[in-house]
Amino acid sequence: MVSGVCTGLAEHLGVRVTQVRVVMVLLATLSGAGVALYAALWAFTSSTPAQSSPGPSAPATSSTSASSGSAATDHRERRRGVALAVLGVVGSVLSFMVTTATGLHVIVPVVIVALGAGLVWQQYDGGGRGSPRSVFDWARVTAGATLVVVGLAVVVLGQVELAALRSSLLAVVATLVGVGLLSVPVGLRLWRSLEEERAARIREAERSDIASHLHDSVLQTLALIQKRSDDPAQVARLARRQERELRQWLFGAGSRMSSGAATVAGAVEVMIGDVEDVYGLRVDQVVVGGDGPVGDAEDAVLGAVREALVNVAKHAGVDTADVFVENDGRVLSAFVRDRGRGFDPDAVDGDRHGLAQSIRHRVESRGGTVRVRSTLGRGTEIGIEMPLEGE
Template structure:
């Protein structure tokens, strides 16, 4: 039986369709660049539509001259089209055209043209001319206070220069109109222009006061919300955590976890989560929180007096005393820190079996060197004695004001 011969496909045209592995082209997203001439709208449209930037700008100018539609479309897209992600660059916008300075220049040119027209005897429309100068000058100041604040290529000095130049243009315009055509109407217009100039000078201060007022209002609202949340959490969550600790016992794992959560929540509610730089009480609280995570003990730190810088000898000796109390006594350990002009006193009390320094072997240097010896070398003192009623141990650390810190 003969096998049929398949027709050869050599030289046949390829099948229609896109080449394998090649994704269809897509338009780039409509995003404005951060380095722009004015607003970046024409460049964004050109990139999105695949056209040349010059062509899009020409069409925008023609549409503006034919009826103003181009300007309206430009402003609409400027307000709605988002900016590109900053990436590694600065988050602001860099404009190559100083818009505020251009507006001041146009206002100055309008003032000069009015002066030339009035000197030449032309019947110029003074009211419209002054209105145009006032709008241009006010627009320049508004632009410098608004858009130029986010422009990384503009300095704070440029805003001051624009404001002073706008004020000068307004004063000159009012003086020109008042001297060229003295009348009651022109006097009123000149006074109005001077008032606008005064507003231009006062605009930055008004903006600053308004910003501060809004910031204070927002801070007050946040503080009220925080107080409401704190009251609610104190009445519910903190009470529950305290009940868990009392029922479980101070030495249990459940009590330690509940104690850690209570401490974190209290720090957040009362804004103690932001540590004070070089503060003795804050550093002792941090040490106590770390010890509670490793040993079955509850350390309650109470600090009174003014905030004092953390002294390295006191911190090290206090840490050793708290660690010994948590390791050998467990349960509840109280730490009392009192700071005054005379010095710093720290009391660490536990409810354990107590300790007899005379009965300790000679090679046990934890209390002798880490607590008593360290405080003596720093110019302070440390005493270890039985607690109230002979139960437990009390360690008293004393560092005078003139000692080493």
């Protein structure tokens, strides 16, 4: 009736469940021995899910006797079980009072505590539902905990005088305050030690990261430079790439230099790195203003900038160039400048499509403008302006 212990025993022994319940009632009249036995079997034996239940409200952990018949038989058996359970509780209380000369002021709180513990155990039984999920489950757990607390409080307060209890509480509080005051220096010293240890771990981790990065990047590049010291162009290319990677690492994730190719600043960085690695051209870049995603307009400007840098690497006769990119929210501007040999834009052959198609047409087809200023012997500057729609 409570957790299926008698039903499980009856099924295991092959007898009727009423016989087992009668034995439990008789044992309960022996100073509550039957109640203790029932609780011990409930606590220390594993429960299995029921195949069926003897009544509509029987616990899920109850087993069903093989002789369970119709609904009327189940109802009569359940009523008989409730009567036996009540008889067992009453008999255990009376026998306990007679054998120990203890009054109801102790027995009743103990029964209340037992009922509360039973409610909580029924919810958290290993074969039961486990953690509360429904309102009924929470009500069961809350009621059980309340009964346990109230029963224990009645037992304790009934044995203690209030005046002595107040003096005891004051003594306990004073002792705790004294212990707290004495332990403050020790606690502060322990806290400082923990903070110092934490800071030391952080510093050690940072040193380890720095050492790993320097070994994987700078030291490896220096070893390559030593092996290829007879090739100045290759040495310069390796040094430029390592400088760019080291700058990105030092500036950190919040810098524009490591913002990724998904934004204008990141795309400029990736594009310039590609040009430097492929063509051996050193590019000094400056990116100012706002940053944003790369759309069609931004992609056209970046493609024109890359083509201009490629022209510098092929035709200007220099190994350096400057790139300036500015986004003021309305117009994306880009300038590519070199101090090379220069050229006359009007004298460019018609079959040379680098400036006409890859730069002018790419930008102007998106609504932008291209301005070319070049002086023989003094270099070239290409200015690009692209209006940003919807900004």
